[in-house]
Amino acid sequence: MALSITKPPLDFRIIPALQEDEPILANMLELYIHDFGEFVDVKLGADGRFGYPHLQSFFSESDRHPFIIRVDDDLAGFAFVCRGSRVGNDPEVWDMAEFFIVRGFRRLGLGTRVAHEIWKRFPGKWEVRVIDQNRKAVAFWTSAIGEYLGEPANPAFFEKNGSGRYVFSFESHRQAK
Numbered sequence: 001m002a003l004s005i006t007k008p009p010l011d012f013r014i015i016p017a018l019q020e021d022e023p024i025l026a027n028m029l030e031l032y033i034h035d036f037g038e039f040v041d042v043k044l045g046a047d048g049r050f051g052y053p054h055l056q057s058f059f060s061e062s063d064r065h066p067f068i069i070r071v072d073d074d075l076a077g078f079a080f081v082c083r084g085s086r087v088g089n090d091p092e093v094w095d096m097a098e099f100f101i102v103r104g105f106r107r108l109g110l111g112t113r114v115a116h117e118i119w120k121r122f123p124g125k126w127e128v129r130v131i132d133q134n135r136k137a138v139a140f141w142t143s144a145i146g147e148y149l150g151e152p153a154n155p156a157f158f159e160k161n162g163s164g165r166y167v168f169s170f171e172s173h174r175q176a177k
Helices: 019-036 110-121 135-149
Strands: 012-016 064-071 074-083 094-101 124-131 156-160 163-172
Touching: 012 110, 019 064, 019 074, 019 094, 064 110, 074 110, 094 110, 110 135, 124 135, 135 163
Parallel strands: 094 124
Antiparallel strands: 012 064, 064 074, 074 094, 124 163, 156 163
């Protein structure tokens, strides 16, 4: 009889990023953008970096919320939340603008738990967009959102400027502690 060893749940923290955390996020964004090179054409700049032109706006605009994800003392990823639909005209929608878990922490349930916690922190209408080529991300969000809602999550396909996206639309509620 084989023994099954179950890993305990990871102890994670979702920390609002401060201006002084910008270099940490910029470094993790390089990993994130590199991963996207599998699906879209990304080019290195002359400085050898991909760059993320919107990073500063997450520290200067009140409707943008950057977070750093830590497991114990280790950096484990980030999440960027914005107010306003990127698909429609609804300014009240919360948007998961960017979401990244570093490879060493993937497939451990961390991403799902982090996403659920973020949705609880920002109750209301939500959209999560995924490029159509990123099948693993579509599967992840389908599972994470479905688990959160307690029912199947079915994205709609949306095309803009020749680029396809799956868009998950749902509502989150603040849960009692």
